[in-house]
Amino acid sequence: MHYETDKNNHGLPFNPFKSCVVPRPIAWISTLSREGCANLAPFSQFNIVGWDPPYIMFAASAHPVGARRKDSVCNVQETGEFVFNMATYDLRDAVNKSAMYVEADVDEFELAKRNPRSTSSRRGSPPRRCTSSACISRRWCCPVTAPRPHSTW
Numbered sequence: 001m002h003y004e005t006d007k008n009n010h011g012l013p014f015n016p017f018k019s020c021v022v023p024r025p026i027a028w029i030s031t032l033s034r035e036g037c038a039n040l041a042p043f044s045q046f047n048i049v050g051w052d053p054p055y056i057m058f059a060a061s062a063h064p065v066g067a068r069r070k071d072s073v074c075n076v077q078e079t080g081e082f083v084f085n086m087a088t089y090d091l092r093d094a095v096n097k098s099a100m101y102v103e104a105d106v107d108e109f110e111l112a113k114r115n116p117r118s119t120s121s122r123r124g125s126p127p128r129r130c131t132s133s134a135c136i137s138r139r140w141c142c143p144v145t146a147p148r149p150h151s152t153w
């Protein structure tokens with residue numbers, strides 16, 4: 001099959017672009033806003049991109065509403081910190097809940113019924129998910145905005 005990504009002329013019920021790279025594990029990214037509001041969001045577009053020094057990246061698409069950025073991105077840009085939590089199958093319901101679009105001042109740990117007080121990170125200030133099998137705190141973030149046609153950012 002041949003199709004053009006800007007035309008989406010594939011004739012399939014769903015856009016096959018993301019299915020070209022599967023399976024993708026899910027990062028459950030926790031951040032804090034400047035005001036201290038906790039945010040949780042799943043990202044399948046993530047990976048480690050180096051181990052010496054250890055780097056982790058996650059990629060956020062555009063927010064569906066206007067020229068707004070996703071809260072996770074705003075928080076990382078404001079604080080320079082995020083925590084990667086591995087999203088495992090047993091956490092799937094809470095992970096899906098945390099993918100809802102809500103206002104930036106909504107505590108998504110409360111939304112996903114997670115308690116950030118008992119799961120504060122040892123190093124990074126964003127809370128971590130204590131039952132994740134792996135949690136990695138990252139500082140010194142380098143946000144990159146990829147160019148896109150007709151960008152309003």
Ligand SMILES: Cc1cc2nc3c(=O)[nH]c(=O)nc-3n(C[C@H](O)[C@H](O)[C@H](O)COP(=O)(O)O)c2cc1C
Nearest residue numbers: 041042043044045059060061070071072099100101
């Ligand atoms: C399993 C799963 C994987 C997702 N992966 C991504 C991703 O890689 N990039 C992205 O921009 N959004 C992804 N999303 C959607 C975001 O999680 C969603 O937009 C989230 O609400 C953003 O929250 P925020 O505004 O609090 O940062 C994913 C959602 C789900 C359920």
